[in-house]
Amino acid sequence: MQELFKDFPNLHPLFVHFPIVLLLLALLAQCIVLLFKDNKTFKWISFFFIATGCLTAYIAMQNGTHVSGDADEKAFAIFETHYLFANITLWSSLVISIVRFIIIKWYPKRWMESVLLGFYLFTAITVSITAHHGAQLVYIYDVGPKGNGVLSK
Helix, strand or coil, X not given: CHHHXXXXXXXXXXXXXXXXXXXXXXXXXXXXXXXXXXXXXXXHHHHHHHHHHHHHHHHHHHCCEXXXXXXXXHHHHHHHHHHHHHHHHHHHHHHHHHHHHHHHHCCCCHHHHHHHHHHHHHHHHHHXXXXXXXXXXXXXXXXXXXXXXXXXX
């Protein structure tokens, strides 16, 4: 199995796309929850997307790297912002996963779905900011491809 990934300096690029897609789909599913009253199926779908988005965000962070000294000076500031928003995304998606489950099981109030939508939107924004800064690191500062400018954990 290790032979399969020998050409990759780390596995972070293989995992980062999952939380981006899953957390944005979670927002979409929550919007559908608000459109169709008392549709428990979409509530569970939104829970699945937010929980798996949280899990894959954690996996992506565990396989991440740190910027090394040979990277461009501006890349360090971009990386700090990228890392900060990745943490915010992880923790907000974890809290939403717990709250989403509680609302489905024990507190199915309609007004809570609207409040929850705001938190889903917040997480979609933070994952988008995280992705934007990650893309800047890769495509503008060449950090990451072929191990350029990174320290593996």
